[in-house]
Amino acid sequence: MKFGIIVATHGDFGKEAVETVKKIVGEHDYVSYISVDYDKNLSIIQEEFEKLVNKFLKKYRHVLILTDMFGGTPSNISFGFVRTEKVEVIAGFNLPMLIKAAKLVGDNNASSLNEIVTTLAAYGKDNIKIASRALL
């Protein structure tokens, strides 16, 4: 396996998203999450991120972090990991993007990290639909 995915969000949003994805694409240990709460010490959160990213980097060649909101704390911490080329971050993930990510990286012929993030960002955007325009 070449990729690990970490979903980093405010509160348990990411945890729930990961649980949901597991029900759709099956149980996979290459998908994990970090919940960031406002009542936690920032350096403890930072440590939590470092531990999980390092653990994943031992198992996988690359780590893809998906965060809930550009500019939020989970995103701000995650963006710091681009210092290493092995990690890439997409801010503003949605469920379709996460499902696609879990499927893509689960494929042993998965392409490069750069190609994957390009595909995922476009896929996430494409899956935002306005009902009246999609149907009528």
Added chain:
Amino acid sequence: MRLWKKSSSSGGEVEKEIYVRVDDRLIHGQVVHGWVPHLNIDTIVVADDRVASDTLQQKILSLSVPPEIEVCYSSVSELLKIIPRCKGKRILLLLSRVGDLSAAIRDMKVRKINLGNYHPSEGNIVKLSSFFCCTDEELKQLKEIAREGIDIEIQNLPDEKAEKIYYN
């Protein structure tokens, strides 16, 4: 809320309004979506020694700030040089440490300080709200500042109830 007056070289007076917030996350969602529009801020000044020397961190923090808002980074000791240079008139000064407060506001006319997310990692920690904890020593420093007549309020978002810190 408070005024910063500085005689400019042309002889005129530049008045700047400065709002102060302590938040260990510095610029993030609550600040960008909450305080900045609420206070009609045009300039964010981050006074933090660690961030001042880390350009990647500065880029990350600036990413989510709308382009019409200026962002400046400074060490705490250089802050007084930075503020007069800011073009904006309504400044949000962000600090990540209570310990930096008294040095940062030393020569400013501050009437109010806002306390946001804060969780020190060591020391004897006092929990003042779900999001604001500080050490004994930091609480002492806050009370010292309150004694000088500055309102200190724990308030994470503009529409939340503020909790005041009294000096006695």
